[in-house]
Amino acid sequence: MSRVGKLPVSIPQGVDVKIAADQITIKGALGTLVRPAHPLVTVKAEDGKLKVAPANESAEADAMSGTTRALLANMINGVSKGFEKKLTLVGVGFRAQAQGQKLNLQIGFSHPVVKDMPAGITVTTPTQTEILIKGADRQVVGQLAAEVRAFRPPEPYKGKGIRYADERVVIKETKKK
Structure with missing residues (x-):
């Protein structure tokens, strides 16, 4: 067994x-x-x-x-107790704002990205560069955090993008002549 x-x-x-x-x-x-x-x-x-x-x-x-x-x-x-995932935004001008059941992201695109939250999930932004996703269903919280991160995953040269709070991004060295 x-x-x-x-x-x-x-x-x-x-x-x-x-x-x-x-x-x-x-x-x-x-x-x-x-x-x-x-x-x-x-x-x-x-x-x-x-x-x-x-x-x-x-x-x-x-x-x-x-x-x-x-x-x-x-x-x-x-x-x-509930589950929570914390995301951080790294990049000049990258901002997040929680408006009720919507998450408004400005992450370097020509337009703001708006993500609707499903029922039972609360999203807060303690600062403009932090996103806190809370809920009772672990699978839904994790999936939602992955979908938000997928809008702008961290890139390997400068590290700009949306990352989990405990995620370590390995920065690549730029090409040399």
Whole structure:
């Protein structure tokens, strides 16, 4: 059995877990997340812990038990604490401004780039060169941060662009004659 799949997931106070035949619903202070239940995995909630086990002895069921356990742990963590990604803008004149559910970026193009935020995601700009994306769903937060970064990824010669706060950009040396 998967080593990750064997570990139980503790359910903190204020988090409600409902397991149906076809889906798993987790409610918490920061929202509600729903995930379809995989047919090769059985999930049980007993005495404040979620236990995940493969439904049969196949290798796919074993792999999916670890995957399902990790996804459920991320859902519980998301509805209780939440997830966040921090992006920084590097470049002269590069600015970001959060306006409600929209992110307005001025990143060296002839026009401003506007990105709409999906429901359940909040975006803030503590400074003009920092973007903070927060939400309960880890996958949506990460995907949104990747889409914003893709508008102007860091280039290798000067390092200008949008990067993750913890990202290290290796600067190339310019061509010599």
